[in-house]
Amino acid sequence: MKEAHPTDKWWLGRSRTQRAIHALSGNPVRMDVSEPVTLEQRRKVAASCQAKLFDGVVPLYVDTMNDRVSAAYAGKPTRIYFIGTDGRVVYNPGIGPFGFSPDRLAVVIEDYLASERAERG
Numbered sequence: 001m002k003e004a005h006p007t008d009k010w011w012l013g014r015s016r017t018q019r020a021i022h023a024l025s026g027n028p029v030r031m032d033v034s035e036p037v038t039l040e041q042r043r044k045v046a047a048s049c050q051a052k053l054f055d056g057v058v059p060l061y062v063d064t065m066n067d068r069v070s071a072a073y074a075g076k077p078t079r080i081y082f083i084g085t086d087g088r089v090v091y092n093p094g095i096g097p098f099g100f101s102p103d104r105l106a107v108v109i110e111d112y113l114a115s116e117r118a119e120r121g
Contacts, residue, residue: 039064043062046060080092080099090108
């Protein structure tokens, strides 16, 4: 998926309000990212995000440069999808922020894993 607010396109980091919110939140997210034009650049941005925001623990997947996955799943802000091992959508709560519920997702994942274990015997 394309960068939401790259410095060379629609960058929010210019506003004093955005810089203040960023500084006060303590959020380590980078605000100086240009729009990647190659898959390797996109992977570097994702690796930085993974390291800074998720301590390298949460796996991140990088979309192709034609944004095929983004187009298929409309991965806009505050949407959550859970995709099963068979490639089907197990959980899609709808458009956020109203459908954005990480706590509900945790329950869905636990139920899914329990049913997977039960099927294996």
